[in-house]
Amino acid sequence: MISTLLSLFLKFSLFSIFAFGGINALLPVLYDLSVNQEHWINGQTFSDYFAIAQAAPGPNLMTVTLIGWNVGGVIGALIATLAISWPSSIMIYFLQRSILNMQNKQRQQMIQYAAGALAVGLVLAAAWQIAHQINQSLAAYLLTVGTIAITFFTRWHPLYLIAIGALLGIFGFI
Numbered sequence: 001m002i003s004t005l006l007s008l009f010l011k012f013s014l015f016s017i018f019a020f021g022g023i024n025a026l027l028p029v030l031y032d033l034s035v036n037q038e039h040w041i042n043g044q045t046f047s048d049y050f051a052i053a054q055a056a057p058g059p060n061l062m063t064v065t066l067i068g069w070n071v072g073g074v075i076g077a078l079i080a081t082l083a084i085s086w087p088s089s090i091m092i093y094f095l096q097r098s099i100l101n102m103q104n105k106q107r108q109q110m111i112q113y114a115a116g117a118l119a120v121g122l123v124l125a126a127a128w129q130i131a132h133q134i135n136q137s138l139a140a141y142l143l144t145v146g147t148i149a150i151t152f153f154t155r156w157h158p159l160y161l162i163a164i165g166a167l168l169g170i171f172g173f174i
């Protein structure tokens with residue numbers, strides 16, 4: 001069990017270094033690591049943990065905490081949360097300090113805009129990859145495309161879309 005927890009700590013610590021844009025930006029990689037490579041959880045459990053993390057208040061890293069909990073109980077959850085948090089927190093602290101200490105405000109703003117664009121791009125790419133992994137039918141793809149279209153072209157609250165998806169699932173369409 002200790003070797004599994006050590007592996008969890010080391011892999012999530014390395015994962016944290018590349019989690020630019022948040023955990024959601026690297027969901028496909030997290031899925032591959034926890035489901036396909038390490039077999040800590042199965043695909044359905046991953047989807048359930050992601051849904052719980054999105055529905056619960058707080059940071060998106062709760063998915064990682066739940067994976068750690070599945071691997072090693074409370075100790076696993078604490079280790080996973082610490083591992084995903086410490087490298088990126090230290091890097092962001094020093095990066096933010098150096099950006100704020102820049103004399104050239106135009107360069108400072110350019111770096112901040114570039115970082116924002118990179119984060120958005122990573123999240124969109126992750127969403128695309130997750131959609132390909134979890135959509136198993138034409139109805140699921142239509143729901144995904146419809147949700148994207150409704151999000152872009154209307155002012156509907158996202159809870160309506162979640163309710164529609166839930167009803168389609170309950171009635172067996174998805």
